[in-house]
Ligand SMILES: Cc1cc2nc3c(=O)[nH]c(=O)nc-3n(C[C@H](O)[C@H](O)[C@H](O)COP(=O)(O)OP(=O)(O)OC[C@H]3O[C@@H](n4cnc5c(N)ncnc54)[C@H](O)[C@@H]3O)c2cc1C
């Protein structure tokens with residue numbers, strides 16, 4: 245926990261359209277963070293609590309790096325914080341540390357903003373001596389993030405874009421399918437990205453007999469196992485992703501249930517984001533905006 249600490253933003257970088265990297269002061273989190281763990285942040289006192297993966301930590305300087313994609317009202321409010329500004333609250337590290345399997349060859353598959361949470365896994369596998377193949381994907385080349393950082397800790401990097409503007413035209417699971425069809429074999433896989441992407445990758449790795457870790461992103465509220473908001477089904481059992489995960493055996497996850505629960509508040513989320521944007525564009529200050 246980080247009570248009493250001022251969470252100042254010491255660096256802010258735009259990685260792509262609506263994707264920002266924040267380096268933030270959070271010394272206790274920086275000291276204890278492990279790959280796969282996350283924090284829950286508040287942009288200001290009365291703001292929504294937003295879970296974000298710890299993309300990097302620097303215990304010497306007492307900072308952590310967070311990569312935030314603007315998806316709705318909560319993340320748009322975070323995007324408003326500038327260099328020198330501060331977060332009202334950061335709680336963590338939360339969740340279980342990812343298990344870095346002792347293997348010779350690992351394949352890491354990351355889509356969109358999932359590249360950021362994959363970086364600590366890539367670093368950990370690279371320093372364990374494993375041969376690391378990383379497949380990263382995005383809609384277009386402009387949306388690919390942290391490619392240099394991923395290259396520095398991978399033996400092989402393969403890229404896919406939906407529109408073919410860089411690398412293979414298609415999605416990350418197409419690249420993996422081709423590698424497996426060409427006879428490539430891996431001892432372990434880690435996959436982080438949208439649920440639909442993780443489901444497709446797990447279909448391939450199950451068939452190829454490759455144990456696969458996924459990082460789940462259900463809606464979270466308290467992040468401490470108390471509210472049940474992040475309930476997921478893994479191997480027929482109910483788990484709370486915030487305390488039992490977020491990393492799980494991908495072959496045992498009920499992805500259809502996860503996707504349906506992620507859509508639970510779709511209408512309210514859209515209305516809230518629309519009202520936020522309307523109030524930003526005009527002089528109108530709506531009541532929702534006044535409460536954060
Ligand atoms: C463990 C974990 C780690 C995450 N790491 C990152 C990260 O490093 N970078 C990043 O950009 N995003 C990350 N996310 C997703 C991020 O938390 C959501 O995009 C954010 O909460 C959306 O809030 P919003 O108000 O901007 O959007 P909304 O308009 O409220 O929702 C947009 C989408 O986000 C989902 N969402 C809404 N509220 C939450 C919530 N409280 N918890 C989780 N999902 C929610 C909705 O299901 C919807 O699909 C992570 C989520 C989890 C659970």
Ligand code: FES
Pocket residue numbers: 463464465466467468469470471472473474475484485486487
């Ligand atoms: S977020 Fe409340 S139980 Fe996990």
